[in-house]
Every structure is written in C-alpha cells, then in structure tokens.
Amino acid sequence: MTITELERKACDIRADVVTLIHKAGCGHIGGDMSEVEALVALYYKHLNCSPENESDPDRDRFVLSKGHSVETLYCILADRGYFDKAELMDTYSAYGSRFIGHPNNKIPGIEMNSGSLGHGLSVAVGMAKAGKMDGRPYRVYAVLGDGELAEGSVWEGVMAGGHFKLDNLTAFVDRNRLQISGSTEDVMAQDEQERRWAAFGWNVVSIPGNDIAAVDAAISLAKETKGKPTVIILNTTKGKGVSFMENLAVWHHKVMNDEQYETAMAELAERKAGL
Amino acid sequence: MATANKQVVCNVLMELAKEDKDIVVLCSDSRGSGSMTPFADELPGQFIEVGIAEQSLVSMAAGLANAGKKPMAVSPASFLSTRSMEQVKVDCAYSHMNVKLLGISGGVSYGALGMTHHSTTDIATIGSIPGMRVYFPSDRFQTEKLTRALMADTEPAYIRVGRNAVEDVYEEGKVPFEMDKATVIREGRDIAIIACGELVWHAMKAAEALAEKGIEATVIDMYCVKPLDREAVLKAAQTGTIITVEEHVAIGGLGSMVAQVTAAEAPCRVVNLCLPDSPVVTGNSKQVFAHYGLDAAGIEKTALELLK
Numbered sequence: 001m002t003i004t005e006l007e008r009k010a011c012d013i014r015a016d017v018v019t020l021i022h023k024a025g026c027g028h029i030g031g032d033m034s035e036v037e038a039l040v041a042l043y044y045k046h047l048n049c050s051p052e053n054e055s056d057p058d059r060d061r062f063v064l065s066k067g068h069s070v071e072t073l074y075c076i077l078a079d080r081g082y083f084d085k086a087e088l089m090d091t092y093s094a095y096g097s098r099f100i101g102h103p104n105n106k107i108p109g110i111e112m113n114s115g116s117l118g119h120g121l122s123v124a125v126g127m128a129k130a131g132k133m134d135g136r137p138y139r140v141y142a143v144l145g146d147g148e149l150a151e152g153s154v155w156e157g158v159m160a161g162g163h164f165k166l167d168n169l170t171a172f173v174d175r176n177r178l179q180i181s182g183s184t185e186d187v188m189a190q191d192e193q194e195r196r197w198a199a200f201g202w203n204v205v206s207i208p209g210n211d212i213a214a215v216d217a218a219i220s221l222a223k224e225t226k227g228k229p230t231v232i233i234l235n236t237t238k239g240k241g242v243s244f245m246e247n248l249a250v251w252h253h254k255v256m257n258d259e260q261y262e263t264a265m266a267e268l269a270e271r272k273a274g275l
Numbered sequence: 276m277a278t279a280n281k282q283v284v285c286n287v288l289m290e291l292a293k294e295d296k297d298i299v300v301l302c303s304d305s306r307g308s309g310s311m312t313p314f315a316d317e318l319p320g321q322f323i324e325v326g327i328a329e330q331s332l333v334s335m336a337a338g339l340a341n342a343g344k345k346p347m348a349v350s351p352a353s354f355l356s357t358r359s360m361e362q363v364k365v366d367c368a369y370s371h372m373n374v375k376l377l378g379i380s381g382g383v384s385y386g387a388l389g390m391t392h393h394s395t396t397d398i399a400t401i402g403s404i405p406g407m408r409v410y411f412p413s414d415r416f417q418t419e420k421l422t423r424a425l426m427a428d429t430e431p432a433y434i435r436v437g438r439n440a441v442e443d444v445y446e447e448g449k450v451p452f453e454m455d456k457a458t459v460i461r462e463g464r465d466i467a468i469i470a471c472g473e474l475v476w477h478a479m480k481a482a483e484a485l486a487e488k489g490i491e492a493t494v495i496d497m498y499c500v501k502p503l504d505r506e507a508v509l510k511a512a513q514t515g516t517i518i519t520v521e522e523h524v525a526i527g528g529l530g531s532m533v534a535q536v537t538a539a540e541a542p543c544r545v546v547n548l549c550l551p552d553s554p555v556v557t558g559n560s561k562q563v564f565a566h567y568g569l570d571a572a573g574i575e576k577t578a579l580e581l582l583k
C-alpha cells in the first residue's frame with residue numbers, strides 16, 4: 001500500500017472503531033485512536049501474517065500489551081478477513097459473545113491474551129528469543145501504553161530484550177501522555193523515555209506517531225537494525241481524529257451519545273475525503 | 276441503593292482522615308474507579324498516586340505502615356489479589372504491617388472486560404496467606420461498619436467490593452454488626468444459605484421466595500470470610516443442608532471453607548454455588564449470576580431440588 005492508501009485505511013479503521021464502540025456502548029476509545037497508525041502500518045504493510053498463514057511457525061507475531069485498546073485490533077483483523085465483521089459489530093461485549101473487551105487468542109489472528117498491563121513486552125521477548133534459538137526469520141512487535149510503563153515488569157522485559165540483543169523485536173510506546181487519572185507526568189512521570197530505553201541497550205526512534213509515513217519509515221529502520229532491539233516512541237494524540245476527544249483523559253473509556261457519534265463519523269469522513 | 280460500597284469506604288476514610296493525619300490512601304491510576312477522587316481532591320497531603328504499579332502500591336503501603344502510617348491501598352481486586360500477591364504475603368502479612376487493601380470492582384463486576392479483570396480467586400489467594408484476613412461486605416450499611424472496625428485495628432486485611440451500587444440488605448439504623456461474627460439475617464429449620472458479598476441479597480430474596488412456598492431457610496451473611504465464623508456454620512449445619520453462594524471459584528472459596536468445618540465437626544450436605552473453573556461467560560454481573568445460578572432464582576431452584 002502507498003502512504004495515501006494507508007492513510008485512507010486509517011480513516012476507515014477509525015470509523016469502524018467509533019461505530020463498534022457506539023453500538024456496544026463500551027470500549028477504550030482514546031487509546032484505540034492513538035494507536036491506529038502503528039497498527040495499520042503493521043497489518044497492511046509490514047507484518048508477515050494473514051488468515052492463510054495463521055499457524056505458520058514463521059509468521060510474524062504481534063502482541064497488544066495495552067490490551068484495553070483491542071477495538072482497533074478487532075476492526076483491523078475483521079478487515080483483513082480473520083473473522084466476520086458483522087459478527088464483531090453485532091456481538092461485541094454482549095452476553096455470550098466471544099469478542100470481549102481485551103485480546104483473547106480464541107479469536108483468529110490474536111496470539112496472546114492481554115488486558116493486565118505490563119505483560120506484553122516480556123511475552124514478546126520470549127517469542128523473539130525462540131525465533132533466535134530456532135533460527136526462524138519472523139519478527140515480533142509489541143505495543144505498550146505510556147501509563148503501562150509504570151509497571152516494573154515492563155522494565156524486566158526491556159532489560160532482557162537488550163541483554164539478549166533481540167534485533168528481531170520491535171516495541172512501540174503509544175506516548176499519548178495520558179492515562180486514566182490524567183497526564184502521565186502528574187501520575188507517574190515518564191519523560192525522557194528515549195534515554196531510559198537507550199540505557200538498556202535498545203535502538204531508539206522517536207517519531208510523530210500519528211504520521212503514518214513516519215511510522216512506516218521507523219518500522220523499516222527497525223528491520224534493518226542489527227544487534228539490538230528497537231523501540232519506536234510514538235508521540236501520539238489520545239483520541240486522535242475526533243476533535244472533541246483529542247487530548248482529554250475522560251475519553252479513555254467514555255461512551256459517545258448519538259450526536260457525538262454523528263459528529264465523529266462526519267469528521268472522519270471529511271478527513272478521508274481530503275486525502 | 277444509591278451509594279456503591281466503594282463510595283462508602285471513601286466517605287468513611289475522608290471522615291476519619293480529617294481527624295487522623297496518619298490515614299493515607301494509595302491508588303494505582305485507580306482513584307476514579309475506586310471512587311477515591313474526592314479523597315484525593317480534599318486531602319491531597321494524605322493521598323499517594325503510584326501509577327499503574329500494583330506491586331509497588333502494596334510494598335509502599337507496607338513501608339508507610341512501618342513508619343506509623345495507616346495506609347489503605349486501593350486497586351482493582353483482580354490485580355491486588357494476583358499481581359501483588361507476593362507483596363501482600365511478604366510485606367503485609369509476614370512482616371505484620373498494618374496495611375488495609377481495598378479490592379475494587381471485585382468478582383465479575385468488570386463484565387465483558389474478561390478474565391484479566393475478574394477477581395474470582397481472591398478468597399483462595401489472599402485468604403491462604405497466613406495472617407491475612409478477607410472481608411466481602413454485602414451492602415453499604417455493612418461496608419460502613421466494617422470499614423470503621425478495620426481502620427480501628429492494626430492488622431492487615433483485604434476487603435473486596437463490587438463496582439456498582441447494590442441493593443440494601445439492611446436498613447438505616449438497623450444494621451446488626453459484630454466484628455468477625457457472621458450476621459444471621461433469617462432463621463429457618465429446613466435449609467441454610469451461607470453467602471458473602473453481593474450475593475447475600477440474592478440469598479435473602481431466595482429465602483423470601485422459599486418462605487412463600489412454605490420452606491423456612493436460614494440465611495447467613497458471612498462477610499468475614501476469613502476468619503470464618505465457625506459457630507455460624509455449625510448453626511447452619513443443624514438444618515442438615517447448606518447452600519453456599521459466592522462470586523468466586525469453587526477451589527479455595529467460601530464453600531470449601533464451610534465444607535471443611537462441617538466435614539470435621541457437623542457432617543451435613545454442603546452444595547456450593549459458585550463460578551466455574553474456566554473464564555466466565557461474557558456478560559454483566561446480572562447476566563453472569565443468572566447464567567451460573569447464583570442469583571435469587573438460581574438459589575431458590577437449587578434449594579427446591581435439594582429438598583425434593
């Protein structure tokens with residue numbers, strides 16, 4: 001896909017996420033919207049995985065460590081043909097549904113269950129280490145939240161990734177600067193992420209994380225980097241793409257009313273038309 | 276039923292903390308979900324935010340207790356009772372620190388968020404730690420009495436409350452409460468129902484429905500899951516049939532604790548209504564309770580079958 005095609009896809013995915021959450025009446029919309037470019041660049045350009053190679057041992061692995069932002073992942077997997085989009089739209093979070101509010105590997109395309117923050121990076125380290133042990137070509141990607149970085153277990157994974165020199169591993173930090181209780185800098189300061197990861201031996205790339213061309217280039221760079229894992233610090237906007245949600249902590253998991261839904265959809269359509 | 280139990284805890288803590296500057300509340304990006312925002316806003320000098328770090332939350336609380344503070348660590352019950360388990364074991368219980376742990380949005384309150392967010396093993400995990408106490412209050416009135424009693428003592432304890440406001444079991448001004456003694460809500464000779472937490476109300480409603488059919492049930496509110504009130508269990512055993520009801524898995528839960536007492540001291544039939552040994556069905560609390568027969572209708576049905 002070209003950069004413009006990826007940008008259009010990002011608009012479509014955002015519209016799907018907004019619709020899914022509006023229908024279900026629940027979901028973590030803020031963090032869904034900030035991670036869209038990273039997931040779109042991965043799933044429509046870089047990841048070697050598809051419904052056809054789901055059990056291929058050489059498929060690339062993706063771990064959504066900030067599991068509450070599952071709606072974006074669901075919408076992308078549905079669009080990629082892993083499961084029926086109508087089933088997702090009709091049953092998400094409903095009684096008896098297999099689509100719950102966090103990743104679950106009973107769902108095709110999902111590798112690992114998450115939702116409890118602070119696990120995903122070490123899981124990804126394990127996957128990447130296995131790839132090295134068996135000489136397999138696959139790559140491993142994990143997306144973390146910046147609030148999530150307060151979990152000590154994240155830094156055990158950072159340490160191990162650097163120690164094992166896992167150049168087949170790429171971590172993303174969705175640096176939207178917000179978590180549930182407000183600004184990360186007020187809750188538990190996370191600034192100078194770049195220096196923190198570099199101190200553990202990682203290749204660090206810090207980019208505008210809602211700029212899909214920048215994300216695409218950073219992933220390409222990570223693939224070429226040898227001898228160390230790469231972290232891509234995605235400087236993003238929580239709620240990106242819907243003006244009334246952007247940079248507001250309440251939109252972590254607030255639900256839109258009908259009017260807000262219409263406004264959001266109109267804004268996203270307008271953005272797409274302008275591309 | 277307007278006030279959620281967690282809100283009651285916050286109200287009591289605010290009242291006490293204004294008089295006692297050693298009372299400290301700790302949160303892990305959980306002040307909103309824990310209803311602790313008013314405390315954080317009004318008493319910022321007695322509030323500590325640790326970020327999304329439940330292990331550090333509990334260890335820091337223990338350190339504060341060592342230095343004479345009276346900490347209440349507030350975090351989702353799911354993470355407190357699994358992620359922080361070793362901190363609870365070593366830093367609170369084993370080191371004998373006066374740390375109170377408030378597990379919020381307990382049981383299946385988080386509904387469709389799934390197993391990572393459900394705390395259905397906390398009686399087993401926290402309760403099995405020597406020196407830890409476990410309390411599952413049933414309604415807002417009992418939660419208030421319990422919170423006052425716990426803040427007045429100096430031993431560590433874990434309290435689990437649900438996410439939403441629940442129906443009242445007791446009435447304003449009529450709240451029988453003796454610390455570590457179960458509350459007998461109703462006495463009957465045909466069958467006994469022992470419940471804890473949010474399911475006490477369902478047990479009470481089931482007993483009311485049974486009474487209309489001429490069946491008299493004893494209903495026991497075992498808010499003090501540990502230390503379990505053995506005398507209350509023995510009293511229940513006199514009916515010959517006990518149903519236990521809990522928002523928890525079977526292994527290591529209320530039912531198994533009750534059965535240990537009856538097996539040793541007063542053998543009788545003990546049937547355990549609980550959550551399955553698998554992730555629970557997707558749904559809100561009401562749907563999940565109904566699905567597994569833990570609501571009033573399910574309890575009544577089990578009682579009728581047992582007494583057939």
Ligand SMILES: Cc1ncc(C[n+]2csc(CCOP(=O)(O)OP(=O)(O)O)c2C)c(N)n1
Nearest residue numbers: 031115116117145146147148178179180304
């Ligand atoms: C171990 C753990 N603690 C607490 C939570 C509850 N929780 C869900 S999302 C969230 C905030 C996450 O913030 P951040 O990582 O910055 O994600 P984003 O802003 O990108 O949504 C919290 C505290 C959790 N899911 N897991």
